[in-house]
Amino acid sequence: MFKKVLIAEDMEDINKGVFSLLTELGVSQIDQVQYCDDAYLKVKRADLDSVPFDLVISDLSFKVDHRSQTYPSGQALVAKLKSDFPSLKVIVYSVEDRLQAVRTLFNQHDIDAYVCKSRTGLKNLTQAICEVAKDGKFLSPEVSNAFSAENELEIDDYDISLLDNLSKGLSQDEISALYKKENISPASLSSIEKRLNKLRIQFNANNAIHLVAIVKDLGLI
Amino acid sequence: MFKKVLIAEDMEDINKGVFSLLTELGVSQIDQVQYCDDAYLKVKRADLDSVPFDLVISDLSFKVDHRSQTYPSGQALVAKLKSDFPSLKVIVYSVEDRLQAVRTLFNQHDIDAYVCKSRTGLKNLTQAICEVAKDGKFLSPEVSNAFSAENELEIDDYDISLLDNLSKGLSQDEISALYKKENISPASLSSIEKRLNKLRIQFNANNAIHLVAIVKDLGLI
DNA sequence: AACAGTATTACGGTTTTCCGTAAGGCAACG
DNA sequence: CGTTGCCTTACGGAAAACCGTAATACTGTT
Numbered sequence A, B: 001m002f003k004k005v006l007i008a009e010d011m012e013d014i015n016k017g018v019f020s021l022l023t024e025l026g027v028s029q030i031d032q033v034q035y036c037d038d039a040y041l042k043v044k045r046a047d048l049d050s051v052p053f054d055l056v057i058s059d060l061s062f063k064v065d066h067r068s069q070t071y072p073s074g075q076a077l078v079a080k081l082k083s084d085f086p087s088l089k090v091i092v093y094s095v096e097d098r099l100q101a102v103r104t105l106f107n108q109h110d111i112d113a114y115v116c117k118s119r120t121g122l123k124n125l126t127q128a129i130c131e132v133a134k135d136g137k138f139l140s141p142e143v144s145n146a147f148s149a150e151n152e153l154e155i156d157d158y159d160i161s162l163l164d165n166l167s168k169g170l171s172q173d174e175i176s177a178l179y180k181k182e183n184i185s186p187a188s189l190s191s192i193e194k195r196l197n198k199l200r201i202q203f204n205a206n207n208a209i210h211l212v213a214i215v216k217d218l219g220l221i
Numbered sequence C: 001a002a003c004a005g006t007a008t009t010a011c012g013g014t015t016t017t018c019c020g021t022a023a024g025g026c027a028a029c030g
Numbered sequence D: 001c002g003t004t005g006c007c008t009t010a011c012g013g014a015a016a017a018c019c020g021t022a023a024t025a026c027t028g029t030t
Helices: A013-026 A038-048 A075-083 A099-109 A121-133 A156-167 A174-180 A189-203 A210-218 B014-023 B036-048 B074-084 B099-107 B120-135 B157-167 B172-181 B189-202 B206-216
Strands: A004-008 A029-033 A056-058 A090-096 A115-117 B004-008 B029-033 B055-058 B089-094 B113-115
Touching: A004 A013, A004 A038, A004 B014, A013 A029, A013 A121, A029 A038, A038 A056, A038 A075, A056 A075, A056 A121, A075 A090, A075 A099, A090 A121, A099 A115, A115 A121, A156 A174, A156 A189, A156 A210, A156 B206, A174 A189, A189 A210, A189 B099, A210 B157, A210 B206, B004 B036, B014 B029, B014 B120, B029 B036, B036 B055, B036 B074, B055 B074, B055 B120, B055 B157, B074 B089, B074 B099, B089 B120, B099 B113, B113 B120, B157 B189, B157 B206, B172 B189, B189 B206
Parallel strands: A004 A029, A004 A056, A056 A090, A090 A115, B004 B029, B004 B055, B055 B089, B089 B113
Antiparallel strands: none
């Protein structure tokens, strides 16, 4: 099991929850920070002093306040940590459940586990810690399909067009009529429904509104 | 373009950001102050010396500290500046996005531009500076509807909450249940429908998807 | 040409949204 | 005290979205 662990989480209560979980798991040295920059500095310091951390458990979103930060988000922190200290284990613990975001963390930043904050968040986090301690990886069930359907997670121009027309207020019926007029295929209402359904699954969206909100945030449209 | 500009902003980093923006725009003389009183004194001094400022970019909220101030807020400073030096251009740059506050600044104090600090704040500020240099006015998109319609199209916190929950993928039914649980009124499905209908009309949206897309573009959520 | 695999379309049923109408609650006002 | 106007809620029907299933069309391969 890990000996020295750092928790980066701005909400105090959650921070404490994770702390007591780690204590139960027998972790002797636990440090806690509420800012991304502090997290990086602590890891850096510990490394220089040859008493490095074994594991960092980090949130993704930190509320901004008066203190300006070099690393404005958990993503930025994780990216920097993994690039500077490749052997350091990193578990991301966040409410974020967008599959795209999770994929990026694993593929680009090579994190070791992703746990969704939820009713069973701490339970999953326990699993994750145990798994990572054995050099394994862990993925919360909420986002387990981030990689399961590796087949088509690419978005083509047709998808973008669909989402764009949706965001402009056209109904699926109207989009179908438009595509028929402009000889864009597929144009049937059924195909449009099917495609949107695929996109909803890909982006973990509850409905079309949610889907459009997500892809707008991602800057896809 | 302007030659001599004063920045009144208590947060140092933002102050610096605006400074470098002005430098890029070719402004040669830039003064920076962190207190409202200093801003007024500098403008007064420059006017007496016949080397007046062309433009003041001011925040609205200044954190209070040990130094007691004659002008406790950006509003007070702006009011005094515009009344003493009517030809001086004033751009307000603030996080404040309450429409009433913005209206007051334009109507009562005759400011030249209002820019909201946001993700695209500096971009908007650039636009504003260019517009004001040409004797024009500028209004950030976030508060663009402060004057768009004279009828009551005020958007309140409830509306924002509604739109926010919609964009998170909740159905109207789920929002109703949530509001009932949290004692937020009105909570009935019917009222939620009605309110959303009002918002759709206000923003000229065809449906809920369109509505959420529009308010996201406006930066309301 | 026959085949398999995939993409497109069609269709039916359920849920959700959209929209008009109307009833009930509540406060201001004469 | 009743009236008026506004806000909230309830209800019902039409439209649209959602979801599974199945038939048809198209692709490339042998």
